[in-house]
Amino acid sequence: AKVAEIPGVESVALASRVPLQVNANRWDIWIPGRHRPGDHGDMVEVTTVSPSFFKTLGVAIVEGRGFTDDDRPETPRVAVVNETLAHRFWPGESPIGKIFHTRGGDGPAFRIVGVSADHKVLTLSERPTPFLHVARSQRPASYSAIIARTRGDAAALLRDMRRALVALDPNVVFIENQTMEAEVD
Numbered sequence: 484a485k486v487a488e489i490p491g492v493e494s495v496a497l498a499s500r501v502p503l504q505v506n507a508n509r510w511d512i513w514i515p516g517r518h519r520p521g522d523h524g525d526m527v528e529v530t531t532v533s534p535s536f537f538k539t540l541g542v543a544i545v546e547g548r549g550f551t552d553d554d555r556p557e558t559p560r561v562a563v564v565n566e567t568l569a570h571r572f573w574p575g576e577s578p579i580g581k582i583f584h585t586r587g588g589d590g591p592a593f594r595i596v597g598v599s600a601d602h603k604v605l606t607l608s609e610r611p612t613p614f615l616h617v618a619r620s621q622r623p624a625s626y627s628a629i630i631a632r633t634r635g636d637a638a639a640l641l642r643d644m645r646r647a648l649v650a651l652d653p654n655v656v657f658i659e660n661q662t663m664e665a666e667v668d
Contacts, residue, residue: 485647491635492644496539497619497627499531502603503666504628504659510615513584514572520588527568528604529615531622537563537599539632547579547597554618561618563597568613593617607667626658637662 487495500508513524534550537543545566554561562583569578578598584590601611619627629648633640641662648655 485651486629486631486644489640489643489647491633491640492631493634494535494539494632496536496630497533498536498630499619499624499626499628501628501630501663501666502540503606503663505605510585512615513586513588513590515582515584515588517572522588524584525572525613527613527615529617531617531619531624533619536616536630539630540602541632542602543600544597545600546577547595549597549599550616550618550620552620554620556621556623558621560591560593560621561596562593563599563616564595565599565611565614565616566601567611568615569598571613637664 486492508529509526510529511524511526513522532550534552534554537549544563546569547563549563550561564572564578572578572583573581578595581595582592583595584592599614599616601614603609604612604614629644631640631644641660645657645660648657
């Protein structure tokens, strides 16, 4: 909220990973009707995101919905899949309302509520990658990347963001902090 108040910040989100950042966060997903009991499932890239993630990155929701403040820890787990994941696992049909599990058929169940446009995950040159987004409110983590869409001098705004966060907690630890231009470089 403090970062969102900084002049020049248009949108801000939290995520467990930033696009184009090295990250080994992958899950085995198990899909009823596709996998049999005892199967490990299919490995997919995953990130945990706040409701404003898609807007902040400029990634369209092409079917269904993104996450909302109504997706809470006590509500059924929800997920947004990208177009590549949707086409791979549910060819010719909508994945909205479909269920998948993690950690095999006995793991937690997630209901798909939306499909996002494909976007780059690991590299600029990658082919479309199956990608899974889960609601941060339902899977809180101690690590979060703050992603901000800005206008103006991104480097100056980055300094303002660091100042705002240190003012809230002088012990905050910055693992990485840079513009997406620097991340791409």
